[in-house]
Amino acid sequence: MSRDLATELIHHAYAPPPGFDAPQVGVHKASTVIFPSVAALRSRDWRYKSGYTYGLHGTPTTFTLEERIAALEGGTQCTLVPSGLAAVALVDQALLAAGDEVLLPDNVYGPSRELARHELARWGITHRLYDPMDAAALAAMIGPRTRLLWLEAPGSVTMEFPDLPALVAAARARGVTTALDNTWGAGVAFQAFELGIDIVMQALTKFPSGGGDVLMGSVVTRDAALHERLKLTHMHLGLGVAGNDAELVLRSLPSLPLRYAAQDRTGRQLAAWLAARPEVRQLLHPAFEGSPGHAHWRATCSAAAGLFSVMFDERYSALQVDAFVDALELFKMGYSWAGPVSLVVPYDLAAMRGEAAARPAHLRGHLVRFSVGLEAAQDLQADLAQALVVGFGGTA
Numbered sequence: 001m002s003r004d005l006a007t008e009l010i011h012h013a014y015a016p017p018p019g020f021d022a023p024q025v026g027v028h029k030a031s032t033v034i035f036p037s038v039a040a041l042r043s044r045d046w047r048y049k050s051g052y053t054y055g056l057h058g059t060p061t062t063f064t065l066e067e068r069i070a071a072l073e074g075g076t077q078c079t080l081v082p083s084g085l086a087a088v089a090l091v092d093q094a095l096l097a098a099g100d101e102v103l104l105p106d107n108v109y110g111p112s113r114e115l116a117r118h119e120l121a122r123w124g125i126t127h128r129l130y131d132p133m134d135a136a137a138l139a140a141m142i143g144p145r146t147r148l149l150w151l152e153a154p155g156s157v158t159m160e161f162p163d164l165p166a167l168v169a170a171a172r173a174r175g176v177t178t179a180l181d182n183t184w185g186a187g188v189a190f191q192a193f194e195l196g197i198d199i200v201m202q203a204l205t206k207f208p209s210g211g212g213d214v215l216m217g218s219v220v221t222r223d224a225a226l227h228e229r230l231k232l233t234h235m236h237l238g239l240g241v242a243g244n245d246a247e248l249v250l251r252s253l254p255s256l257p258l259r260y261a262a263q264d265r266t267g268r269q270l271a272a273w274l275a276a277r278p279e280v281r282q283l284l285h286p287a288f289e290g291s292p293g294h295a296h297w298r299a300t301c302s303a304a305a306g307l308f309s310v311m312f313d314e315r316y317s318a319l320q321v322d323a324f325v326d327a328l329e330l331f332k333m334g335y336s337w338a339g340p341v342s343l344v345v346p347y348d349l350a351a352m353r354g355e356a357a358a359r360p361a362h363l364r365g366h367l368v369r370f371s372v373g374l375e376a377a378q379d380l381q382a383d384l385a386q387a388l389v390v391g392f393g394g395t396a
């Protein structure tokens with residue numbers, strides 16, 4: 001019986017060529033997964049990956065990426081979600097209930113704080129900010145309702161590197177679960193699980209993707225019971241990722257260590273050059289002496305991301321800083337980092353951390369953050385030099 005073309009195109013006789021064994025992972029895309037029998041339908045369990053059940057719960061492509069990200073982080077199980085922020089939300093929703101409290105560092109990624117302020121609050125979950133540079137104060141803050149401690153190393157934008165082992169010890173002593181936003185470390189700079197951290201999330205959007213063309217997040221654990229809680233919430237929320245996106249990350253993963261090292265090298269060269277400029281009051285890069293938490297970075301890390309901030313001196317006006325940023329040509333203005341293109345963002349510290357008088361000494365002045373891409377270091381330095389002249393006068 002001949003079939004209509006529409007039917008033929010759907011029920012195509014294609015099967016992967018037998019014996020096709022290539023290192024590149026195939027891109028599998030499906031909502032429906034066909035079961036060969038009722039017995040198979042009843043016996044497959046999406047939670048334990050005993051087989052494929054429905055596209056939302058994984059395909060060979062996403063299972064492979066989960067395994068590789070778990071291995072990258074030194075964990076055993078991974079759950080993929082559609083963005084880094086969704087990964088934060090998944091951890092919060094899986095672990096917190098009405099009446100619970102979550103503690104966030106005062107330099108936490110801004111949208112994570114907004115999530116707590118606006119969404120968690122509506123579910124009766126409270127949050128407080130703690131100073132990540134003061135482990136003793138954190139220990140004193142932990143109360144009977146504290147269930148979750150978020151960590152970030154270094155903190156977003158202001159780049160203070162905390163004493164992670166001391167913060168983890170304070171949480172463990174009180175039975176509080178710890179979750180690290182490891183987007184900066186990317187599984188390369190340090191091994192978070194070795195520090196006793198329970199959950200490690202990452203915005204795969206940054207280093208693992210590396211192309212600036214994918215949004216994705218991961219949540220990794222070493223604890224099967226914790227993973228099952230995360231997995232159940234993941235299923236209830238329907239947070240699947242697309243096969244094409246997973247494939248892009250899989251394709252970029254082999255070059256992750258090379259890209260991380262190259263961006264680190266260029267980042268340190270530019271940071272050192274900027275720190276020596278008279279316009280710059282303070283460098284915020286954890287690999288440099290004089291940057292807050294440098295000793296903790298040295299004790300914990302073998303590398304640094306190509307991401308840093310500088311404080312331009314208070315004697316300059318905000319308009320001069322804006323003119324400097326506007327004059328940059330290779331550094332493009334925009335959020336995110338770890339892609340091939342260098343990026344720059346001037347931040348409004350007053351909105352983020354309060355007025356100057358209330359901020360720590362290293363945060364006086366005008367903050368500009370740089371994300372170093374894969375361009376040649378000398379070209380980026382020349383770009384900074386010409387923009388400094390436009391913004392602040394003087395000579396390059």
Ligand SMILES: Cc1ncc(COP(=O)(O)O)c(C=O)c1O
Nearest residue numbers: 083084085109183203205216336
């Ligand atoms: C430290 C950190 N965590 C999480 C995220 C969120 O990632 P996404 O943009 O994929 O939601 C970002 C994004 O900038 C980030 O910088």
